[in-house]
Amino acid sequence: MGISMFFVLCSLTGCLALSKVILHADRPFLRVRFMDPAFLKCCYEGVPSNLIWYRQNDSSKAHLVTILDRVEEKYSKNENVHCSNLTFKFVLLEDIGMYQCLLNDTGVLTHGTYMQVYKPMEKTINLSENTKNTILTVEGFLLLLCVLLPSATLLLKSRSLERLEMKKVRQEEENIYQGLNLDDCCTTYDQIERSQAQGPYQDVGNIVEEKEEIQLEKP
Known part of the structure; x- marks a missing residue:
């Protein structure tokens, strides 16, 4: 009973203090x-x-x-x-x-x-605005060079490779006729023509005697 009354009095005192x-x-x-x-x-x-x-x-x-x-x-x-x-x-x-x-x-x-x-972040390097603008301009120029130089190098390499390829093709065409002898070519051509103009070969197993003797070429 005494404890409950104590809490009631404390609550009333706090309420009165807050009301003031x-x-x-x-x-x-x-x-x-x-x-x-x-x-x-x-x-x-x-x-x-x-x-x-x-x-x-x-x-x-x-x-x-x-x-x-x-x-x-x-x-x-x-x-x-x-x-x-x-x-x-x-x-x-x-x-x-x-x-x-x-x-x-x-x-x-x-x-x-x-x-x-x-505490604000302290600048490690104190630069003026003009210096910053100059640095940005130089960085942009260097970036442009980094893009253009590799492209130009690749273009030059591709053109040089194309010229080498064309030169190689011309050399191969020249090599086709380089070792040929015109005399040999003519002799071979004559032999082919003569073989086509001559008669058939003599077949030993089928010899037929006729009145008019046919001259056959022996192989």
Whole structure:
């Protein structure tokens, strides 16, 4: 019975505290370049309360924000709206985390803002725009040469191969008639003509005696 009453009283106390305070929406995310300034703000409506800034890093541990030379905190009020402004003159990598305001009188935490600090990529070679344009022009010219030179080389090779092929064909045609003797050709031709003009050969097995003797050529 006593424990249940304790939880009821705690819930009633929290409800009363929230009823006195109306939190304004915080900026959920802030990305800042390394060594640049940054501005955080938390606002609420209600009874004035002492605000304390907390930072929760990746290790899930909340740390009290220390006001240093590069970190300033200022309060502002507009009618019933109270705000706490946290200003970084320049941010470091160690400033990364979730920033929330704690209202001491009510124990309420604001929604908070996650601040991310990044380092831009540094140029390894610092070149001017004219130098970059010149380099791009030279690269385009070299690329054009890389395309044209192989094509011209292949074209010249194909033409030289075509000339060699034609020369080879002419040499083969000349070699056909190179070893021929015209006298031998005439003798062979005469022998062929004489063999066609002469009569048939004598067949020894079929000899027929006739009145008129036929002169046959012996093989």
